[in-house]
Amino acid sequence: MQAQERLVFDRPKVLADIPTHYCPGCQHGVAHRLAAELIDEMKLAEKTICVTSIGCSVFLYNYLLVDSVEAPHGRAPATATGVKRSRPDKFVLTYQGDGDLASIGMAEIIHCANRGERVSVIFVNNTVYGMTGGQMAPTTLIGQKTTTCPAGRSREHEGMPIRMAELIAQLGGTAYSARAALNTVKNIRSAKKAMKKAFEVQTKGLGFGFVELLATCPTNWRLDPVKANERVAGEMIPYFPLGVFRDQTAPAKGPAEVEK
Amino acid sequence: MSRYTDVIIAGFGGQGVLLIGNLLAYAGMSQGLNVTYIPVYGVEMRGGTANCTVVLSEDEIGSPIIHRPEGLIVMNRPSLDKFQPRLKDHGVQIVNSSLIDQELAEKDRVRSVLVPANEIADRIGNTRMANMVALGAYVKATGFLPLEAVITSLEKVISPHYKKLIPKNAEAIRAGAECVK
Amino acid sequence: MTRKSPEKIFIKGNEAIARGAIAAGCKCFFGYPITPQNDIPEYMSQALVEAGGEFVQAESEVASANMLLGAGACGIRAMTSSSSPGISLMQEAISYMAGSEIPAVIVNMNRGGPGLGDIGPSQGDYFQSTRGGGHGDYRTLVLAPASCQEAYDLIIKAFDLAFKYRNPVLILGDAILGNMKEAVSPWKPAPVDPAEAADWRLEGAKGRGPRLHKSLYLHEGELAGQNKRLQEKYLAMQAETDFxxxxxxxxxxxxxxxxxxxxxxxxxxxxxxxxxxxxxxxxxxxxxxxxxxxxxxxxxxxxxxxxxxxxxxxxxxxxxxxxxxxxxxxxxxxxxxxxxxxxxxxxxxxxxxxxx
CATH class of the missing domain: 3.40.50.920 (Rossmann fold)
Known part of the structure; x- marks a missing residue:
């Protein structure tokens, strides 16, 4: 290597060098990469046990080269509890989508957080069931059309979309809860910082770490990737504000705690 | 023929029928017998009555549940009403005559031993030992186990914290035995 | 079985199961209250913790069974106990554990059904226990104790079988066994081999490639291959008859x-x-x-x-x-x-x- 050549971009060691099965413009790949970078940077690879979930990210174990166990739909936080309680010396990570975490797995995520399990949860919110073909999710926005709310979600009929990061922040065992987005480079950088915190509260034994990542699903949104990114900024962020909703590593800030 | 007996012990919740069931079982164990103890719980317990079944046997025990027992300790009226008709012919029942009209106890088909358990326990110092009085009477009336086996087993069912109560309970067991002619 | 200790204790079947599990090296208990088995979690919440293990009262039977899946994937001896309606809720995770070959011990103190039924004894869950119980084609080993001593003995055997076959094992009792007291010799089996499950347990990919426990097989021929492997395992299990x-x-x-x-x-x-x-x-x-x-x-x-x-x-x-x-x-x-x-x-x- 020449002296003037400096490697500025490389593939994280725990990220497999294979193409993913994700659709063009999908941001699961970005979220995977951020997780992989952090596992490398924090030197967690040799002690990580990842609990995968059901949804588009079901094949996470093909991309993230760490020990993994596949949990049933929505149960990853319970499975992660079993992993962490039996091996408290390991770094335990779950990665769940909005249907998995905020619908069928609502009880498991709430209680896992409330017990303050020392695990880190990455929650990808793209407002739709991707794998099964674009059905309504608990985070589907009002007015958003899906294959199971073809007239658009309404408050009267389907209820309001659930804001998970805020909900999780309310629970006693949560040490960190934040929402970030993957639609711009700036937001991706913030997302990585938030994920790092969610990992650190575990490695420091402080409690439950949670990061919600707003992401695109161009295929099921029927948008091209650029338009999908615009939708994140224009429609999602106004309803799902970015910020940190609980951070036990930071000094208390009072009511204005939420950082925009 | 190998030795075998079974008994249903019944009364109000709080009369200590489960405690003396356990005590009897421990006494049987101390004599090298096989024992089973099963409390009846569920709907029957909600009505305020409690009962348990104890089986003592030289042989391996089959059913821990007995419908028609050889022995009965009934501490209150509802228990007598319920279990007396099920007592085997020539069976032995201890009837707490402090709380049950003695006229209600069958005389010919079975052997009824009337024991004013509450009064005797009162005299010794505490009504709550009526269960021990009744058990003493049962052990004497059946002669299946030595009384001393029951008394030495008291430490198994009374927690160390209440150890000082053991002599009084022993006295109650003996007083019950003395009621039996 | 190895030698029995001479000192007998007079305990309920439920407690015999709990004590036997600790003797067998159980390290984690996950459960949710339901009659008639509450003595088991109550005993474990104290005794297992004193023995250095972990006790978690889960938010549901669904969660407790999935916690079991997590602990089992790490090669840790873990268990749950419940009764019929709760066991129905666990079938999802039991199917996943069977499919991904994760060992676990599950105690069912069978109560009356169908539906909420009652809290008395029943054997209504025989089919559910012996035919798999959840979705898909799988079997779980099922052991049915008839005495408190046998409950103690069989829970120890259940852990050994679970790890021998990497499969869930059920203990099927009922409200009679759970509530009945008998004399039990609390013998101690040999300690668990620290190398148990060393070739497959999850513990971080250190000095080796990553390990994966899953039951999803989408590529052509994969699932059939897995089902064939499972079938072979179930055939091998046929040697485990006891009567x-x-x-x-x-x-x-x-x-x-x-x-x-x-x-x-x-x-x-x-x-x-x-x-x-x-x-x-x-x-x-x-x-x-x-x-x-x-x-x-x-x-x-x-x-x-x-x-x-x-x-x-x-x-x-x-x-x-x-x-x-x-x-x-x-x-x-x-x-x-x-x-x-x-x-x-x-x-x-x-x-x-x-x-x-």
């Missing part, structure tokens, strides 16, 4: 019953023997795999059968399959909701015997 024979040598009629019902049937058989009737008892200890061979042997000797169960007739199907071509089995049910009484068994036994 008790009581006075069957000269019996004309063999009563088939398991668990608490078997011991109640034994009382009836013993009594009828005293009356000179040639009856015996066959008690499967393992319900899956079902001890078909020994039953067929009895059928081959010209004996006839009566299956007595605390359900509407479930194990009788396994008895009939076992003796097919040689004999049949009469069937007598105690309806869940009724307490089984030995006196009630005498008439049907006499009738089946006279049917000759």
């Amino acid at each position: 008790e024979l009581y006075r069957t040598e000269d019996a004309d009629l063999v009563v088939c019953a398991y668990g608490s019902i078997a011991r109640i049937a034994k009382s009836a058989v013993r009594k009828l023997r005293k009356e000179g009737l040639k009856v015996g008892l066959f008690r499967p200890v393992n319900l899956y795999p079902f001890p078909s061979g020994p039953l067929a042997e009895l059928a081959g000797q010209g004996k006839r059968f009566l299956t007595i169960e605390h359900n509407l007739g479930q194990m009788v199907e396994d008895v009939r399959l076992s003796v097919r071509g040689l004999a049949d089995s009469e069937q007598f049910s105690v309806y869940p909701g009724n307490l089984p009484l030995p006196d009630d068994f005498e008439e049907p036994i006499k009738k089946a015997l006279a049917g000759k």
